[in-house]
Amino acid sequence: MRAAIVAHDFGAVFSLARDLARISYSKIAAECDIKPERVGTLARGQGRITSFEKIATIADALRIPGHLLGLAPRDWEAATGPGNNAPTASARTSPTTRGGSETVLRREFFRATAGAGLVLGLPELTQIQTGRQIGRDVPDQLRQRTARLRRLDDVLGGGDTYRVYLGEYQATKTMLREGSYTEETGRGLLSVLSEQAQQAGWAAFDTGEHADATSLYEASHQAATQAGDTALAGNALAFLAYQKINTDRTVGIEIAVQSCGTAGPDAPPGVRALLYGRLAWAYAAAGGADETERALDAAETALSEDDGTPQPDWAAWDGNGLQIMAGRCWTELRRPIRAVPVLEGFLSRYDDTHARDKSLYLSWLADSYLTAGEIEQATATISRALELSAGVASVRPRQRLAPILHQLKAYKELPAVTDVLEKARA
Template sequence: MPEPSRSKELPVGLLTDPAMINACRARDFGRVFQLLKARAGIYPSMIARRCDLTPSRVGEVIAGRRQLLHMDVVERISDGLRIPGHMLGLARRSWETPNTLAATPPVAPQEPGGFKTQLAAGLPGADVDSILALASERDLSRSTLNALHSSIADYWRRDDEHGGETLRPAVVGQLRYVVDLLKEQRPAPMRDGLHGIAAELARLTGWTYFDARQYNQARAYFTEALGLARAIDDHQFMANVLACMSLQATYQDKPGDALALVTAAQDQARAATGTTPRVLSMLAMREAFAHASLGNRSAAHTAISEAHTFFGRISSGDPEPAWVSYFDEPKLIADTGIAHGRLGEVALAEPLIADALRRENEANHRGRAFHAFWLARTQLQRGKLDEACRTATDALAPAAAVGSQRVAGHLREFYDQLEPFRREPAAMAFESRLREALPFRISGSPHP
């Protein structure tokens, strides 16, 4: 018999048809098999093969000359034909939970700098090769720094589109190369430029680990980024790194740490010369997340208001750091909705997240999936089961396109929220699409 996880899904319309529901409830397999043939094109020979039965036995059941009563046979029929367990009076079958959502042990922490044996295989082709060849002469120029900055911008773009797992060896290799360059005596402008690039590479590495929910490694690289930025007194970038660490603390359910870290980030931003309104707006929104996680409604609302006030002061002439360009108006609106959602204010959250999702860049697969699952959870909390399942179904394609354990975690949370509605047609349709879309396209699964 083929493994149940690879069997073709039955049409949702058949599984939710009252005739099929009643036949399954009564374990009237003669009627069940007739419906399978008429509605799903599954003929007796196919039923026999999938359920490890003889064709003659299946024929006798259809003709009403034999009943199937043994529990092991009923279980084989459920698994072989992909009939959900509850329809036949069975416990939930293992195949009903997609492989993507099955918990796996967390990866053991790995400290920064332990990747040297992977670097040769990890460097990704001509772009990085040309950069390293340019830098290998040790006679660095402004064009060298520009090339390194360009590679970082490309890494971030690919991280948004595909996730950072496959990029990480190349990013770490480039980070270690730049840190090695810093060991040599250089003019102050070149040394400061290399420190800034190394800080960006360390933050990007930390972000890829954070997105993979490997929090120890992420914290170690964020700390390295903080030290590199401190060496050149880049207070704005220090604020950026501390804001990343604050967001990670909210995911680790450490809201007190999240608030302390974002407060430190705001202190660094105030110490910097020329901190832009966009940076201040982003930091205020991270503060709102921390307050919302703590349940501080009034403080969260104040921080949300400050984020929008700062954003309204943005001018096209502001000399923005490249690392904050992602924080555009759709991102502000989405984060506002998420902050309200964290406070349980789902009536405020839903239209905001929906509006941001409509305006979001379609190439940002992770952002679109992330926000769509937030929207689906919010809709479900408002009792909009059909809308929530449609939203979550639409999110499966971008979720499958990007390797992100954070996205998988939000999918898991929505999936768990569906538990009371498992027998509803909309939920059954979503589960069917989920099993088809993700098990063999996203590797790994969220871990606690």
């Protein structure tokens, strides 16, 4: 792991930090405790950073999360932990959240480094695979690699991550097809393949490639079934239900119910909570308030059974995830009195660096404000969502905001509404 880190080209990172995040070389030098001339030399492609301690210092200075570098969580991110989607107040004071423009620039920086293949701590597939004999530890190595790459979805949209995730999926397919391995290792590889297909499918869905998403979810379900991984098989069905609910609510509900049954009562609590949460969304989209509440209660019950046993990384769902899902469901059911407090409470502590997701959640809050007749609050919330979604490589925020903006046109005589409609056009 350390070899992968110290071989990294930090000169490229410094160059991108200057060009995209507008962090000057002198500032990089000061914050990273490197001589200014050394920064310039590295940026010209000469030399490497070989000190493990120096790499940690650079991670802190540029606010590169530890999980992207193969490091332990940094002090400034330790409060959230991998997979936690609700940073604490201390995390919210990081430089990435001190202004909308800086947030966007930081996001551009991460996008560029990801696109350039600068994800640290990830062994190359050629290093994982020795010839054509696949060792028994390879599935776990690939699973760890997949978990690290999943963090890119925290700050980037599917338009930026789809090809990265699809490449991982295709590489594992090749390994399964051409490699030699035991039956147990083969099942492990199939399980990883299913997880990678879901990751790529989600990115495809996020960028509007729905046919690709469906194909990948179906491939994920097939691989998970072959591997005997009922939790992943259930999650693949939940993804399919989430997509289907937009075109056929009855079928979407049927698939969502099937997903919970496939995972079964012995699935980890986080998995069951995640699947029941998605079932609640399917019921809410169909207008079933009682069914929605029962599904949300089932999700909460599942979470209460968590005894601290490690959950699958892809199912890192906690009370925060359930809270935002409940807010979304009550918004969909036109119950603003129940939705608004939940959404406001969650969003007050949700970090701006999760720009795509936060803009989506703000859209549900704006929707509930509008339902309640609170036009000024709806307008201000939409304005913030538009700012956060600027430059995000995802079609979903604008799709969510479009019908809300259309409703808002009925109040265009209000100056604030006129301003936000103009902002949306721009």
